[in-house]
Amino acid sequence: MPETSSVLTGKCMCGAVEYAVDDAFEYSMNCHCSNCRRTTGSAFKPFAGIRRERLRVVKGDGAALIYGNGDDAHDVHCSTCGSLLYSVVREGAYVHVTMGTLVDAPTIRPSGHIFVGSKAPWYEITDDLPQYREFPED
Ligand SMILES: [Zn+2]
């Protein structure tokens, strides 16, 4: 794949941690699972997936708080303000960037809702994107 993508910046609420990620996300979804709802305090978490090496922490690497198994799947928060910046997933090969922490707008848009089977009963999905009880079939 040609290296033509631009680079997006993201940061936590307090600004202690900043990252740079290529604007080349492979997929994007709104996740309604209870973990994503709790960690963001929101009805769902819009996230975008990309290979891990295409994201770099450019400021405050030492200020990052790892939740989970640092050698395997884990979430990366700012240890000062608590923002969830991204999650390392899929045997460490991918990151799921929490789109609310992006400063710059990515090209990709969420293409569906996942884990709708556990969504908050007080939130009604009002768009026409496909809905999946858990993950899409393929
Ligand atoms: Zn912070």
Ligand SMILES: [Zn+2]
């Ligand atoms: Zn989730």
